[in-house]
Amino acid sequence: MTPTTDGQFRVLDVRGETARLADCETHEPVDVTLDGDAVRPGYRVDAALAWEDGTARFETLDVVERTLLGYADGVTNLFEVALDVWEEAKREGLGVNARTTYDTDSEPNGAVYTFAEQPGERDVFADLRAGALPLEPLVDRLQEHADPPHEVFVLRPATHDFxxxxxxxxxxxxxxxxxxxxxxxxxPSEPEP
Structure with a gap:
């Protein structure tokens, strides 16, 4: 009998025929071999993972949320709020800082988090992408105020240390x-629901 793991997972990344998932409760990352193109980074799925020879595959898969997740390294032209949040973090000696963003009608439309880079200790950008640092608590916090689906962007500036x-x-x-x-x-193109 093939062992299985059931749960809800966030798709963190898709590269070739492998998806990196994070368990939505434990935040543990797991790589899953894909048989099709049903998932995109950011999707939340209910799934049963079947394990054969240490490799996980989807035995069952149901996309329950179509949030999208994107990554960009070496970005320039940072927006003012991001720089303000970072400068505040530096002044206060904070490793992580956050602020709600607002549209032109003063309605909340998102949240910015800055994470200080830790040269020689960890690569924060890579750790977020790989699931070593969980994104799910941030998404959960957003969902206390806004219904999904959302879009989440992980950006590493070219000239700043965050x-x-x-x-x-x-x-x-x-x-x-x-x-x-x-x-x-x-x-990204998305499969039909």
Whole structure:
């Protein structure tokens, strides 16, 4: 009998025929061999993972949330709020700092988090992408105020010593599209629901 693991997972990354998932409760990362193109980075799935020879495959898969997740390294032209949040973190000696962002009507439209880089200790950008640092608690916090799906962007500036996580409340919103255009993150094609 093939052992299985059931649970809800966030897709962190897809490279070739392998998806990196994080368990939504334990935040433990796991690599899963893909048999198709049903998932995108950011999707939340209910799944049963079948383990054969130490390799996980989807035995069952149900996409329950179509949030999108994008990564960009070496970005320039950071927006003012991101720089303000980082400068505040440096002044206060904080490793992590956050601020809600607002649209032109003063309605909340997202949240910015800055994480100080830790040269010689850890690569924060790579750790977020690999699941060594969990993104799910940040998404959970956003979902206390906005219904999914969202868009989440993990950005490493070219000339600053921090990593930025920008959680945009509404998928395909003007803000999400602006972030995608500014940081050259094309919207991925998505399978039909």
């Amino acid at each position: 990593v930025l996580v920008y959680l945009v409340a509404s998928k395909e919103s003007v803000l999400a599209n602006t972030v995608r255009d500014t940081y050259d993150l094309p919207r």
